[in-house]
Amino acid sequence: MSEIATNIAVKLIQRESVTPEDGGCQNYIESLLAPLGFVRTSVDEGGITNSIYSRPGELKGTLAYAGHTDVVPTGPLEQWPHPPFSGLIEDGMLHGRGAQDMKAGIACWIAAVAELCGEYTPLPTIQLLITSDEEGDSIDGTIRIVEQMQENGTLPDAVIVGEPSSFKHVGDTIRRGRRGVVQIKATFHGKQGHSAYPQDADNAIHHATPALANIASIDWGEAADGFPATSCQITNVNGGTGATNVIPGFCEALIDIRYNPANNFNSIKNAIETACADCDVTLEFDHSATAFSTPDGTFLDLVCDSIKTITGIDTLRDTGGGTSDGRFLAAAGVPVVELGLTNSTIHQVGECVAVSELAMLTKIYTNIIETMRF
Numbered sequence: 309m310s311e312i313a314t315n316i317a318v319k320l321i322q323r324e325s326v327t328p329e330d331g332g333c334q335n336y337i338e339s340l341l342a343p344l345g346f347v348r349t350s351v352d353e354g355g356i357t358n359s360i361y362s363r364p365g366e367l368k369g370t371l372a373y374a375g376h377t378d379v380v381p382t383g384p385l386e387q388w389p390h391p392p393f394s395g396l397i398e399d400g401m402l403h404g405r406g407a408q409d410m411k412a413g414i415a416c417w418i419a420a421v422a423e424l425c426g427e428y429t430p431l432p433t434i435q436l437l438i439t440s441d442e443e444g445d446s447i448d449g450t451i452r453i454v455e456q457m458q459e460n461g462t463l464p465d466a467v468i469v470g471e472p473s474s475f476k477h478v479g480d481t482i483r484r485g486r487r488g489v490v491q492i493k494a495t496f497h498g499k500q501g502h503s504a505y506p507q508d509a510d511n512a513i514h515h516a517t518p519a520l521a522n523i524a525s526i527d528w529g530e531a532a533d534g535f536p537a538t539s540c541q542i543t544n545v546n547g548g549t550g551a552t553n554v555i556p557g558f559c560e561a562l563i564d565i566r567y568n569p570a571n572n573f574n575s576i577k578n579a580i581e582t583a584c585a586d587c588d589v590t591l592e593f594d595h596s597a598t599a600f601s602t603p604d605g606t607f608l609d610l611v612c613d614s615i616k617t618i619t620g621i622d623t624l625r626d627t628g629g630g631t632s633d634g635r636f637l638a639a640a641g642v643p644v645v646e647l648g649l650t651n652s653t654i655h656q657v658g659e660c661v662a663v664s665e666l667a668m669l670t671k672i673y674t675n676i677i678e679t680m681r682f
């Protein structure tokens with residue numbers, strides 16, 4: 309079983325697929341899944357390869373697995389101990405770009421499904437939602453898959469996102485939510501002039517500073533729901549010409565907010581607007597990621613029970629890290645858990661993963677699929 313996952317992982321790594329290229333990975337995945345009864349629906353958009361592979365189940369309900377075939381660039385090739393697209397195995401380690409993030413994870417899910425189909429185990433409907441645009445802008449990736457499923461009424465009942473969630477051992481950590489991100493550009497307006505003639509000018513920095521002080525002192529509330537407290541950081545302030553005797557006509561500030569699910573975009577927007585209410589200011593908001601949180605309950609318990617059964621580990625239900633494609637599925641109302649390999653070398657030169665991890669993750673995925681009931 310572990311050999312199947314390893315072989316698939318090697319073949320995926322050997323298909324060069326730096327974002328947004330898929331490099332033939334998804335055609336290869338289709339060749340593996342079609343004999344198991346999966347039908348592929350392509351949702352390609354804007355040069356991105358997106359696929360929904362679906363196998364109708366004997367049991368009710370739909371369990372999905374979400375992942376990506378694209379990888380980040382290699383960086384300097386001469387620094388790699390083995391060529392990044394070789395998929396070379398040495399001393400129990402599988403080397404190559406995508407080994408942890410996240411081609412080997414996809415391979416484990418496919419191996420788990422293949423094993424269960426081979427045993428004629430009754431299964432829920434299984435979907436694989438695979439994009440080649442996760443490491444890039446994610447504009448035409450998983451979000452397009454979700455839109456298509458919303459239109460067709462085929463959204464799953466739960467989804468495992470296969471990102472490398474684990475730290476030291478497979479299954480020691482899952483992600484049950486992620487913070488949201490709001491980024492703001494604030495441009496404070498005034499009127500430029502000579503510092504000796506302030507009556508003819510209007511100092512934009514003098515408007516900006518009290519407003520920024522208001523922003524820095526907004527009370528966003530406490531840590532909530534397993535998340536740290538919302539963080540609001542003023543990260544850049546620029547104003548003035550460089551000359552001491554020129555009153556600045558404008559001042560720009562950049563603000564980065566990482567919010568927990570106790571806050572939301574509208575409450576954040578209102579708070580920032582209120583803090584700047586006394587200013588002539590232009591505020592540009594970019595809500596680049598929505599916070600999500602899968603509540604404690606059956607789905608999380610089942611995933612953690614499977615990990616415990618296979619590994620004996622008690623799993624940390626984490627909410628850390630940046631963003632992931634889980635946010636698009638969560639926004640559509642699908643419970644999301646991220647569970648994958650360890651992440652010690654992701655995006656690094658010399659990315660690699662222990663082959664033994666693939667065996668472990670395949671067993672965990674198999675147990676989850678076997679025990680999942682809707």
Ligand SMILES: [Zn+2]
Pocket residue numbers: 376409410442471472
């Ligand atoms: Zn990834």
